[in-house]
């Protein structure tokens with residue numbers, strides 16, 4: 359005989375059943391959705407792609423996000439001037455004593471500037487943007503690896519941005535940089551399907567969270583910044599792929615590629631090398647064996663700008679042996695793509711695309727191409743079952 363429950367207990371049990379049913383319904387619905395995962399190292403452009411999806415297929419950005427963006431964009435600008443000031447102070451660029459005072463303020467007390475009253479913050483941004491040494495810097499060192507990519511967009515717009523009545527445009531929001539922490543998901547309808555698009559943080563400390571989202575992934579969209587070829591990060595103790603060894607039983611391999619590796623710098627890891635190594639380890643992950651792999655070779659615009667003054671071969675000596683080693687965007691992009699394809703089995707297909715994630719139509723077009731492949735494959739799989 360069952361134990362009789364009093365009314366509050368009966369209500370609680372009914373509520374629990376209701377929640378469980380709801381979760382089951384949602385899980386079933388999620389299974390019917392196409393799950394896409396955006397992966398890649400930090401700053402490659404994953405969240406920028408999500409923003410473009412929101413512009414194209416959701417309702418764009420809400421009022422709160424736009425207001426928050428005012429502060430985030432100004433912080434992006436202050437952060438960029440911090441790095442620029444440090445470089446100028448350390449360089450031969452001529453600067454007057456008054457210029458030095460302002461440069462030192464941005465270089466060493468940028469956090470203080472961010473905490474100031476808006477009127478003071480704007481005054482300082484407007485004072486630094488017109489300095490002679492700043493224009494010299496942009497003329498000669500504009501694509502220095504320490505400079506955040508989005509300052510190339512924001513610098514010419516500073517007169518519009520550094521005013522108290524500033525309201526960010528959609529384009530400003532696309533270029534705004536906010537490091538992703540945790541995992542974020544958007545869901546939207548595309549043609550006849552519902553897509554779940556999952557964005558993760560690319561920093562090393564964030565990567566251990568990724569594995570929890572590897573089940574049932576239809577497509578991995580791996581994003582790599584082509585312009586990262588001259589950027590480096592500090593080497594960390596060898597535990598970056600701890601999630602892989604503990605959860606997926608894949609051996610941590612020393613990855614050797616014949617195509618190319620960056621010139622070694624003690625204690626530093628080239629960001630393009632880091633990206634290729636990460637891609638290889640993800641490609642070998644058992645959970646993702648049946649997923650489609652889309653490679654977004656992103657920031658093609660910045661690659662072009664950098665190659666105007668930087669010789670790619672100086673960073674990747676193996677490029678000397680490449681079929682065409684003429685420092686053109688096309689040739690360098692092909693070489694980089696080959697680095698990602700190194701060691702692929704004959705039956706492992708990777709669909710690579712050159713992208714500029716800051717251009718809405720470019721991402722709309724590329725996403726369309728990815729979906730054509732995914733949907734057609736789905737039809738093939740269904741007809742085989």
Ligand SMILES: Nc1nc2c(ncn2[C@@H]2O[C@H](COP(=O)(O)OP(=O)(O)OP(=O)(O)O)[C@@H](O)[C@H]2O)c(=O)[nH]1
Nearest residue numbers: 400401402403404405406508533538560657714715
């Ligand atoms: N010029 C240019 N800038 C880009 C492009 N794609 C992204 N960016 C900029 O690069 C910066 C980093 O982009 P995010 O999308 O935040 O990078 P992420 O991969 O999400 O980085 P994490 O969240 O740290 O993993 C932003 O300021 C973007 O505006 C591109 O194709 N061209």
Ligand SMILES: [Mg+2]
Nearest residue numbers: 404405537538
């Ligand atoms: Mg992000």
